[in-house]
Amino acid sequence: MITRATGMSARAAGMRLKPAVWLLLAFTLAGPVRAGVERTYHVAPPPLGDDAHSGSAGAPFATLEQGRDAARAYLATHDLHGDLVIELAAGTYELTKPLRLEPADSGRNGFDVVYRAAPGATVTLSGGRRVTGWVREGEGLYRANVGQGVDFRQLWVDDCRAVRARTPNVGEMFRFAREKQANGFELPSEQLAGIALRPDEVEVSVLIAWMHKRLRIARTEPHGATTRAVIDPREWDAVTDQPQGDRVYRGRSYWLENAREFLDAPGEFFLDRADGVLRYRPRPGEDFARARVTVIRPVLENLVVLDGRLDAPVHDLRFEGLTFAHTGWTRPDQAGFVDVQANSLVPAAPAEAVDPQYRHHQRKDRIPAAFQAATADRIVVRDCRFARLGGAGIVFTHGGDDNVIAQNSFYDLAAGGIELGEDAVRPANPRLIPRRNRIVDNFISHIGADYFGSVAILGYYTDQSLIAHNEIVGVPYTGISQGWGWGRPPAPAGTGANRIRYNRVENFLRRLDDGAGIYTTDRQPGSTIAFNFIARMTPPAGPAAVGGAIYPDQFTEGFHIHDNVVVESPRWLYLWNPNIRGNHIEANYSDTTALRDDSPDNVVEAVRRLDGDDRRRWPAAARAIADSAGLEPKAIAAGTRRLAAPTTMTLESTGVDFQVLAGAWTTVPMRGMSRYGRQSLDPAAAARWMPIVPEDGVYEISVHRPAGAASATYTVHYAGAMCVVRRNSEVNGWCSLGRYRLHAGVSTEVEMARESRSSRTPLMADTLRLRLVVP
Secondary structure (H helix, E strand, C coil), X not given: CEECCCCEEHHHHCCCXXXXXXXXXXXXXXXXXXXXXXXXXXECCCXXXXXXXXXXXXXXXXXXXXXXXXXXXXXXXXXXXXXXXEEECCEEEECCCCEEECHHHCCECCECEXXXXXXXXXXXXXXXXXXXXXXXXXXXXXXXXXXXXXXXXXXXECCEECEXXXXXXXXXXXXXXXXXXXXXEEEEHHHCCCCCCCCCCCEEEEEECCXXXXXXXXXXXXXXXXXXXXXCHHHHHHHHCCCCXXXXXXXXXXXXXXXXXXXXXXXXXXXXXXXXXXXXXXXXXXXXXXXXXXXXXXXXXXXXXXXXXXXXXXXXXXXXXXXXEEECXXXXXXXXXXXXXXXXXXXXXXXXXXXXXXXXXXXXXXCCEEEEEECEEEEEEECCEEEEECCEEEEEECCCECCEEECCEEEEECCCCEEECCCCCCCCCHHHCCECCEEECCEEECCCCXXXXXXXXXXXXXXXXXXXXXXXXXXXXXXXXXXXXXXXXXXXXXXXXCEEECCEEEEECCCCCCEEEEEECCEEEEXXXXXXXXXXXXXXXXXXXCEEEEEECCCCEEEEEECCEEECCCCCEEECCCCCCCCEEECCEECCXXXXXXXXXXXXXXXXXXXXXXXHHCCHHHHHHHHHCCCCHHHHHCCCCCCCCCCEEEEECCCCCEEEEECCCEXXXXXXXXXXEEEECCCCCEEEECCCECCCEEEEEEEEECCCCCCEEEEEEECCEEEEEEECCCCCEEEEEEEEEECCECCCEEEEEECCCCCCCCEEECEEEEEEEEC
8 A cells, every 4th residue: 555645555554544543634735725816926038028018917027036026025025815826938948047036036925935837838948049140160070269368068969969079979988097187087089189288187987887087188298108187276286185086097998078179979069268269060960051950058057046045044935936947157167076986076175175064074166956955945846858068967965854856857968967965963053964855756867978877866964854755767776775874973863754655766876986876874764665676777887896786875874665576677785795684585576696795783685686687587576666666656757757858868888878789789980970880790689779859759769780790680669569670781871650640758778689609790779769750
């Protein structure tokens, strides 16, 4: 028995409730009886909207600030007896600064101040600006003047994220042959040959275990057959002296980024900050010659900021039906990017960040979010879309109680999805610990585009968090991470009773190592991980990678881990340290019995083995868990899986949506193209694409077949059906696999396999394309 409002099972409750108690509970969960809307202020983009207007339906304001100011003035002179609404008409609102809300902007008397889209309206809050005036420069490049002093790290062309110029191109990486030296890295001289290096502009982007660091090159020095890339002293201090994790660099993957000379692949851009010129190499089909493209660069870091204080929180606000888009973040251009874990950063100015409340007595830096809240209570963010962001989606810091983040989608984010709390292990004020927050029924995919250590849902030190019925798909690192500190020192008092239930985490750990579908650390008494479906852990290191589907890390204590289903992961459980103790792990299901258990002070019941991927052969209890995990029917009906994303999607075989199923595959350049693909000579080779479909409709699915590719069989799985399509070796270029009615979300797969096992021609996987033809 599962109560939808609380996500609590009869087993967890431990008792049956009498009918009278159920009735009282139903009224309590329903919340206070509302008197409806007391007053509505209307906002519309110009020319209909004008801040000189009254804010009525017939004379709307033009800006959110004017709507906020009108509501603030009303709150100063009235006692609320209903909700106070700021309603936004359809359109894109290009914000010149974040909408900043303070304690005076809060609801009261049990009623909310509501910022919402008008019924049926698509409302976008944009922190970006269009880039126009493009001219052809030669060699396939286009240029536009954006102004000296302008800085940004992201660019979107027709809603598709562009790539900051890099070498090697997307899909391939270099590896360090030597350990780091006194002040930098020894690189093969040819990697920087011919580069007009400007100090602190070119970055070394390196993947090191569970971290992704971006380090600026200050200068170069010749060292025989190698060139020393000397790293900016501030980043080098962060790498070598400041508190962080693994410091071994030999053998790690890296690429170089942000030089004009790297601008060689379609979809890449380079911003010359010195002369204010932006250059871009168009992708096929992007018509710059006739100005039939929309190019947007980010300007703002935040779109909505709740600016509360520990003694005066912002409270009782709702945000509904809004799309948050086009934010940026340029701190790495001034101070690099040295993370500890999960985008917790060594501070740009360590001497100014000394604070005994925090681990290491150091207040870490964080990536800003489109929706940034400090000390905010009873805030609701519901039915919103977060897309095309240069930072995170939603971040609550400095406490925050009884907030609800529900039925939102997150897609194409540079950083993490939802973050709650902070690294305050010795809080001077207990209000720094977030309490009783609910993160439910959200769809999160394609986060961490620029910072691979991003987590879809991250909780630091929290109390009584509920993380339930979320769907997390296609992420570079961990899906859900709860807890912080690794026992050094122990978690502060007043934390625990966190519940992670009924989530679907799939296709995770795609770029980094040492993570999980669900990851925990430190003491969290009374916490549970239950009824989750965790599938397809596919780390770059393969089965040898550190981590597992469920990963209680150091000093995890107090969890009841039960009734979870794990499939297609190297290990279902990872307990690697004896300091992990006092956890009860039982009644879980997996298609593998592989685990690591070096922690004797836990109760670990043997996993119940699932028989292959045919769910019809699973125990009924395992099928029920898999079917119930993820979004609830009400969220699906509300369109939570519908994304603010292009309806033509191109998926390369080097991206997170592609997975090897069998055989040895290598990354190879596609002949005649500036991109990489995958190929295999293995007779049993097989692989699949797992596209995230942006909305329901009929899509044409096509595959790009390079010349010389072996004949292949493509199996399209969609809406509970299956279709097999064969393409022989003589069919090259874009080939249609047919048209299919697809559901939004992660309901579609395209598998490919060799048509004939006797063929010695390479099986090649290049690019899959989905194009909406009938909504």
